[in-house]
Amino acid sequence: MNAPLESAVSTPYQRAVSASKRARFDIDADVLRGRALDQSHKFLPDGLSFAASLDFLLEGERRFMSQVQGRSYANIFGLVERFIAAKVLELGQDHTLGDQAALEALVRFSDEELKHQELFRRVEELAAAGMPAGYRFLPQPNEVARVVLERSTWAVLGLTCHIELFTLAHYKRSIEHDPVVSPLFKDVLLHHWKEESQHAVLDELEWRRIDASASAEERSAGVTDLIALVGAVDGILQLQAAADADYFLSHLERPLTESERSRVSQTFLRAYRYQYIGSGIELTQFPEILFGLVSEADATRIKTALGPLL
Numbered sequence: 001m002n003a004p005l006e007s008a009v010s011t012p013y014q015r016a017v018s019a020s021k022r023a024r025f026d027i028d029a030d031v032l033r034g035r036a037l038d039q040s041h042k043f044l045p046d047g048l049s050f051a052a053s054l055d056f057l058l059e060g061e062r063r064f065m066s067q068v069q070g071r072s073y074a075n076i077f078g079l080v081e082r083f084i085a086a087k088v089l090e091l092g093q094d095h096t097l098g099d100q101a102a103l104e105a106l107v108r109f110s111d112e113e114l115k116h117q118e119l120f121r122r123v124e125e126l127a128a129a130g131m132p133a134g135y136r137f138l139p140q141p142n143e144v145a146r147v148v149l150e151r152s153t154w155a156v157l158g159l160t161c162h163i164e165l166f167t168l169a170h171y172k173r174s175i176e177h178d179p180v181v182s183p184l185f186k187d188v189l190l191h192h193w194k195e196e197s198q199h200a201v202l203d204e205l206e207w208r209r210i211d212a213s214a215s216a217e218e219r220s221a222g223v224t225d226l227i228a229l230v231g232a233v234d235g236i237l238q239l240q241a242a243a244d245a246d247y248f249l250s251h252l253e254r255p256l257t258e259s260e261r262s263r264v265s266q267t268f269l270r271a272y273r274y275q276y277i278g279s280g281i282e283l284t285q286f287p288e289i290l291f292g293l294v295s296e297a298d299a300t301r302i303k304t305a306l307g308p309l310l
């Protein structure tokens, strides 16, 4: 009857549960609706793909570049959601006999990430159906998850919070209002954004909860782990950017010069570093949260490590 009163007394976990119920979608009925990915549309906007910076490419070639990147965008989300779902299930254990709203919020969170993995698998199938053969997505979700989950929960939550915050920023700032992005691709990211909005809140809550019980040494070790994880992310980006540039170049219908080919390769890597590292630092409150938790010496270590990637 009285929403303001209800929100005044509800906890952030209760609000996340209510918002998750409102955002809930079905992959086929609400998102895909039997549609194909139309190859006459871009998948990722220029603000994320940097395709417009390659002035020697023809319009169709820039569109193809955005499609290759969009396909990897879907695959990379499918990949990170593997370790995120695993970590969130583990965090839920801390609440099983405690705050039942927190438990429900985290159960819904991991359930949503399982669904998102399925959603992005379906996007990969739709992309494959309309694109030439030869595309390869190289990183293996379970291998990456094993490497990530060996690190401390503090660091995994930091990385997850970063990922989910830039996901929101990409949709709101670049994708939502882009007139030439594929309507189906946009719908996928709209529905993803609706559920990710709660995840980003929960990441921060859980990260602060874990941080509050960490000693200064544990926190500093968490920073070391987070720096290592960002390095691992960059390794994945280098691998996939090289594979995607090769795939893109091998399907152009005209030869490019050696220097143009090299600019294409550099642009793939620059775009991926922006999408998965730089945009979270530049466009979101992630640095404020992170630097509000760590010591000055650890903040300096983080900035030094990030420098070459931004």
Ligand SMILES: [Fe+2]
Binding pocket: 081, 112, 113, 116, 192, 196
């Ligand atoms: Fe997700």
Ligand SMILES: [Fe+2]
Binding pocket: 084, 113, 164, 195, 196, 199
């Ligand atoms: Fe998420």
